Amino acid sequence: MRSLLPSLDSPLSIAILGAGLMGRLLAVRLARDGHRVQLHEAGGPDAQGSAAHVAAAMLAPLAESAVTEPGVVRMGQHALARWPELLAQLAEPVYLQQEGTLILWHRQDAADAARLQHTLQRTQHAVQGLPALQALDGAGVAALEPAVAGRFHQGLYLPGEGQLDNRQLLAALGATLQQLGVDLHWHSARAPSDFSPGTKDQPDLVLDCRGLGARAHWRQLRGVRGEVVRLHAPGVTLQRPTRLVHPRYPIYIAPKQDHLFVIGATEIESDDLSPASVRSTLELLSAAYAVHPGFAEARILELATQCRPTLPDNLPAVRAAQPRVLEVNGLYRHGFMIAPALLDVVMELLQTGQSPLASRFDLSLQMAS
CATH class of the missing domain: 3.50.50.60 (FAD/NAD(P)-binding domain)
Incomplete structure (x- = not known):
């Protein structure tokens, strides 16, 4: 070299x-x-x-191990330590949060959640230094994220993960x-x-x-299309990025400052940059509403599409x-x-x-x- x-x-x-x-x-x-x-x-x-x-900018190496390799997980571990150092050198402040990731599912999706949990546990055995994931019952979910208390009876908590703006x-x-x-x-x-x-x-x-x-x-190189909605939801308070297990449209909800939420899920093998489809939009918003009904009164600030560069x-x-x-x-x-x-x-x-x-x-x- x-x-x-x-x-x-x-x-x-x-x-x-x-x-x-x-x-x-x-x-x-x-x-x-x-x-x-x-x-x-x-x-x-x-x-x-x-x-x-357009990205949600989540720093979630264990959560992402469901769709990637151990080397990328190690990069994510490295980045969690490096981001505070890099941000401290910048001319303006940047929102950074490391309150972990919460994964939720409805009862009918328990089999998919069990497969995901097995994948995450396999990653923990393969990659040293990852905080142990925590299985939660309904009381544990409510204690960690009071805003969803009573709606989810099981969950997984991945400590140490984060996000930035x-x-x-x-x-x-x-x-x-x-x-x-x-x-x-x-x-x-x-x-x-x-x-x-x-x-x-x-x-x-x-x-x-x-x-x-x-x-x-x-x-x-090819493009992999994603669709993301940004909402302002004063009636919703989530403490950390939350992911919903679902067989058709698993989503993530990343809460930013001032009740701004970035919600995404879709991953389409296409470099098409046309506006989001009605189907994708309905699935994103319906899944968000399933996590917290307060999203029904949210205001849609932006519905964006972008393609990620992928080998x-x-x-x-x-x-x-x-x-x-x-x-x-x-x-x-x-x-x-x-x-x-x-x-x-x-x-x-x-x-x-x-x-x-x-x-x-x-x-x-x-x-x-």
């Missing part, structure tokens, strides 16, 4: 393509370390074209980039082929973090397909949960030419031969 990438031993000129979550994190870190950073983004500073703008974070990263003097190029779509890194008047290094914007270059194995990858160009992609539905781990892997590669963390995370490092 060292033969393909320049060393960070002295200040470099670095071009970063894509100002979603990964691009912003890398730009802040590299600028703070004294490098000259230019950031190119096809959209505007609000990041509306990125998957990160995705849009506050993107804005805080943007403000920090300005504070650090990063050369920001909005509405400036660029590809690695637009640069000749290492030559006169060109950057020393290009980092490609464009997500689905890199499909023409990384042809294995064939649904796992992230870092590759150097050509000299002085490093690509980070395939964060799928786990962007906020794994981004700090990927940040630290990239920094190891640039600083030493290798990454022990990548091995710990079972992360694919693809290098040109």
Whole structure:
């Protein structure tokens, strides 16, 4: 890897393509370390074209182990420790909560819940350091989350998991980039082929973090569509992210500040960015109402669709397909949960030419031969 990438031993000129979550994190870190950073983004500073703008930003490695591999779970563990450190360095405050995850189900879905519990227990045996999940009866559910008392008679509590406010974070990263003097190029779509890194008047290094914007270059990428509704529900108080087990539409409800709730579930193999369907919207809202009837009087602030950049194995990858160009992609539905781990892997590669963390995370490092 060292033969393909320049060393960070002295200040470099670095071009970063894509100002979603990964691009912003890398730009802040590299600028703070004294490098000259230019950031190119096809959209505007609000990041509306990125998957990160729509996401619920849950930090739930054990909960997500139901749909991913142990390496991603380890990345999530790493991120839970790293996010407080990263947020403390930003120019603006960002909401971060680590009150665990609550999983609920109705009696008729007990068999699905039992299968999920078995999967989570298997993960705990495979990945060291995860807090033990706790099985709850009705009284335990009521004590942990009084707002749903009497409606659910069983549940699972996953301690230590968390969430943050995705849009506050993107804005805080943007403000920090300005504070650090990063050369920001909005509405400036660029590809690695637009640069000749290492030559006169060109950057020393290009980092490609464009997500689905890199499909023409990384042809294995595909979009996985998700639909998310944002509600303002003054009549609902939930203390932590809550997930509902259901055979057709399992949902998550992520409570943010000031009675704002981000609710999602759908995962469709499509890069279609048209508005949400009536069926998906009804299922999301019906499931939310099943968790708490107070959602009936909530106000719909936004119904958004976005596609997550996904590789064939649904796992992230870092590759150097050509000299002085490093690509980070395939964060799928786990962007906020794994981004700090990927940040630290990239920094190891640039600083030493290798990454022990990548091995710990079972992360694919693809290098040109």
